[in-house]
Amino acid sequence: MPTTSTDNHGLLRPWEHGRSFHLEGLPPSPQLERVVDRHWIVRWDLRGREPFQQEVLPHPSVNLVIEPHGSWVWGVPTTRDVRLLRGEGWAIGTKFKPGAFTALTGIEASSITDGRVSLKAAFGNDLNQCEFDAAPGALYAVVAEIEARLAPRAHVDDPYAALVADVIQSMRHVGPDARVEHLAAMHHVASRTLQRLFRRYVGVGPKWVLKRLRIHQAAEQLTATSPPRWTELALDLGYYDHAHFIRDFRLVVGRSPAEYAAEAARAREDQNAASGYGSASRSA
Helix, strand or coil: CCCCECCCCCECCHHHECCCEEEEEECCCHHHCCCEEEEEEEEEECCCCCCEEEEECCCCCCEEEEECCEEEEECCCCCCEEEEECCEEEEEEEEECCCHHHHHHCCCHHHHCCCEEEHHHHHCCCCCHHHCCCCHHHHHHHHHHHHHHHHHHCCCCCHHHHHHHHHHHHHCCCCCCCCHHHHHHHCCCCHHHHHHHHHHHCCCCHHHHHHHHHHHHHHHHHCCCCCCCHHHHHHHCCCCCHHHHHHHHHHHHCCCHHHHHHHHHHHHHHHHHHHHHHHHHHHC
């Protein structure tokens, strides 16, 4: 298998990584690089401990997910994903690049937005995840099986899916004042055409994606070691009205920027205190 890496992108409480859960990100094989962003494996063991509420910000991507009780392809969620982790468990996922799922299957992404379709219905075959246990080596074997099942389809060439992926990539680099009309002009398509392509290949509109990427950026900066003041961050992200930034942030994250910044600050203080205690104990 490829070298693993930890990826906390989109997690609202990334400081719980390694304590309440373990998350690994695995790059796809070269054969699947055009259609797969990454594979991921999450495991937790909370036996004898309180359940943990995991929250993940919505991404403009479709995910194939294997869990002990079933296998599904999940469309783009329009709200943050909230799941209660309890006891011991695991999940394995394949995050498709924007537009790739529709290019691979012909299924319109908007048909599974905020929903799911069975792996068998999507790809014509199913993975019997019950053959695998939760041992790390077995979970990697599931990833290898997913790769093997997707490989015959990876040669797909869909220029519209490629266009959508390019537009989303450019969204990460445009200025805070960028609008859908500007993005459409940058890629030489009409705004209505771009909106139609996003509905088919992503499942949500380009304006939704642009706004969510900004909220992702805001959340990441507010959890940084030296976070900016949220009022300054709002201006940097193109919000000239703090009330609109607070509204958008609360809608996606579930708390205000100030509340989230305070939550992250408390977590940093707790981690620093625990680290200091550990250092003192080792030197004693």
